[in-house]
Amino acid sequence: MxxxxxxxxxxxxxxxxxxxxxxxxxxxxxxxxxxxxxxxxxxxxxxxxxxxxxxxxxxxxxxxxxxxxxxxxxxxxxxxxxxxxxxxxxxxxxxxxxxxxxxxxxxxxxxxxxxxxxNTIPIDIGKVNQKYFINIAGGGSLTELTYEVPSRLKTLLGQLAYYVKGLEKLPSLKPIKVNLETDDGVLQEEIMLFLAANSNSVGGFEKLAPDASLNDGKLDLILLRKCNLAEFIRIVTAAMRGDHMNDPNIRYIRTSKINVTSSDYVQLNLDGEYGGTLPCEISVLPSHLEIFADESGQFTYKTGSRHHAIPPRLLEELEE
The missing domain is CATH 3.40.50.10330 (Probable inorganic polyphosphate/atp-NAD kinase; domain 1)
Structure with a gap:
């Protein structure tokens, strides 16, 4: 049958x-x-x-x-x-x-x-409180922008709509104070956003979490520390090339669990959808689903020049 x-x-x-x-x-x-x-x-x-x-x-x-x-x-x-x-x-x-x-x-x-x-491949699933995600869980001022982009604009412009909205809003965005508990211990940071990535392709950036694997039982936690507009644009531009990991404003931790609390009101974003507010407990369900994928099991994707990099002249103006 x-x-x-x-x-x-x-x-x-x-x-x-x-x-x-x-x-x-x-x-x-x-x-x-x-x-x-x-x-x-x-x-x-x-x-x-x-x-x-x-x-x-x-x-x-x-x-x-x-x-x-x-x-x-x-x-x-x-x-x-x-x-x-x-x-x-x-x-x-x-x-x-x-x-x-x-x-x-x-x-x-x-x-x-x-x-x-x-051909199927076993993949991890992330869990945030009582909801699940397959790609990304995030929180912070920047992630809230994704709800403000009108759906018609989103269809026409795709990911670029988010960046444009992000640049326009950045001067008014406030950093959030968070307490984070990971496999590495407890830390307190003032951040613009945190992202827990299950895969390497997030928000149109194909190298945002370059070492993320979908079946290693871990999440790649990326923190963007408090920064100004010029620093933010530098980081976004570097992230398009996958060169952002050594930036002093980025903190990177591989972990199987993350507890996040904050005295600020912080919305969560799960795979681009609204996911409630902090506090949250993030965990991994290892090899939880079988997904049809390529025989090679490669979680990589070679891309052409699909991204709209920020023009160098605009970059110079913003850094002045």
Whole structure:
């Protein structure tokens, strides 16, 4: 008997590309021997329920089709289940950081073929309080910007919208005082933001956590210390090249657990979605999900000149 798959898709993601591609995707999966039925998400939280329902109905495979938001909800639906189906990803959203980190192609035909090759890799899942993330958990003034970018602007400009908004807002952003408890001990810092990365591709930066591995049982904690606009731009520019780790304003710790408390009001961001507020306890569920990925198991992705670096003249003006 062939395997049964449940395709959970966001009909509005990626300029509605999914809606147009659906017949072709279903045909390709069926031809490859995967009997596939669908669930179109109707709003926030729906993909969580759909993933739980797929487990209850005994599907062998769950496929998340959309952007990082859809994927995060599917992860949250699967994470608590004693039996977790294998997970396929069709990256058809505006942001597809996790798929990029896994080397899953944007082309839907190639992404379907990757699932049909049946090669899976075990990956870690992060847990923050009672929610789960697959790629990144963060907090601080800068992470709050991601909620303020209008969705239409986000679709048109993609990641660049975040940076533009970030530069515009930076002078008014306040650092936060945090107490952090990690495997290395306790530290107190005044920071602009903290990021706990499960993969190396975060917010469109493909080398933000260059050594992050998806199945080492650890998270890569990056702290951006209190800095001014010129320092921030220097760090962002360096981060585009992956040269930011030696910057004095960056602190980097590899850890399996993180407790964060603060006297400030701090919102959390999980895979680009709102994740509550501090305090938080972050932990890792090692090798918790089986994800369809390339046979090589490479979590690297070679990119072209996709990033919009900050023009040198603007950099000089800001540093004056």
């Amino acid at each position: 062939g395997k049964r798959a449940r395709l959970i898709y966001n009909p509005t993601s990626g300029r509605e590309e999914m809606r147009r591609r659906l017949p072709d995707i279903l045909h390709r999966l069926e031809q490859g021997g995967l009997e596939t039925s669908t669930h179109a998400t109707k709003g926030e939280g729906d993909a969580v329920l759909a993933a739980q329902e797929a487990v209850r109905r005994g599907f062998d495979v769950v496929i998340a089709a959309g952007g990082d938001g859809t994927l995060n909800e599917v992860i949250n639906g699967l994470a608590e289940q004693p039996h977790r189906p294998q997970l396929g990803i069709l990256p058809l959203g505006t942001t597809n950081d996790f798929a990029r980190a896994m080397g899953i192609p944007r082309n839907y035909e190639a992404a379907c073929d990757l699932i049909l090759r049946k």
